Amino acid sequence: MLKLDNHPTGRHFLQIPGPSPVPDRILRAISLPTIDHRGPEFGVLGLKVLAGIRQIFQTRHPVAIYPASGTGAWEAALVNTLSAGDLVLMFETGHFASLWQKLAARLGLETEFIAGQGTDEHLPHAAGWRRGVDANLIEARLRKDVERRIKAVCVVHNETSTGVTSDIAAVRRAIDAAGHPALLMVDTISGLGSADYRHDEWGVDVSVGGSQKGLMLPPGISFNALSPRALDSMKTATLPRSFWAWDEIVAMNADGYWPTTPNTNLLYGLSEAIDMLLAEGLPQVFARHQRWAAGVRAAVTAWGLPIQCADPAVYSPVLTGVITPAGVDADALRRLIHSRFDLSLGTGLGKLKGRMFRMGHLGDSNDLTLVAMVAGVEMGLKLAGVKLAASGVHAAMDHFAANTQETTT
């Protein structure tokens, strides 16, 4: 098996914020034989996952499932609802928001990219990448749009490049306060299944999700949760679409089937993941991630290093970004940690390249796995010559030992 043959002993620590580790139970489900995707058994599976995924998005409305990575579902959200030249308002929270903006521009949409305001001592070139979406800026921009040229507002819920989880309900309130008809589209690719997310309650028109993060699946499927208004906008939207078109998918989904060959084995995995998440209970899942994140942040704080997210109100429960001291190349540090301790950390993306690394704490994990991750990072920092204020490992252990109760939100 290629390079995996000389893999070290023990289990690799896959601590990037997606793909996240896939539980054995899900791997076993995926290994079942591929069945006839037009046969009777398949319809049962299809109806089950379509009903289950609605519960995960907290919606009563249809969810389209694509055999594609998250990027495909980004494109699907735009081509089903918009026409060439439409103006889309997007918010620059980080690298993923920037990629979605580029994708929109390539589709022939006009994009306006709002950046957060303020300055930053550590990363002056990326000040807006340390905070969440500023709903006031969105409201002010929408109020100025008297001609109603803006057709959609697009924001990232959990910005995976920075570790910032924006307040989506506040964005909906901003749109409503401005009395603006724009659709609200949200990327929750890395939030879904880890951070609280409420498609219906928050008035989201299209929510974009992916398989390989909080849902604990391998990469390969992605989602569009829809609102009735989003489905309606298909009637007037003229961007070309065929494979991504919601109407044919939603129509065939009524019986649990798809117009094209679905990703059968990943759907077995999805069925298992939904069972696991719902058996635990979504409030418990979200509380577990919040508790883990607080423990990892305790470690970073003990080290005396800055957390990438500068606003405690929007700390991500999914991952924590850490800014390395000036002169310490975060990617060299990551490579050192990978080669010495078989631990994968997330790289600094885009404007953050070399200046920070990301620790994932999502999905199929536990206290000891996270303590081990913190230990690997701490050893790497010491080897790289970084002076640490105190032991992050002890801080994380103290946090996990002292906080046994998983309180529900």
Ligand SMILES: *Cc1c(COP(=O)(O)O)cnc(C)c1O
């Ligand atoms: C991972 C991720 C993406 C990209 O998804 P792919 O599956 O790599 O196409 C987009 N947005 C966010 C917030 C992500 O975390």
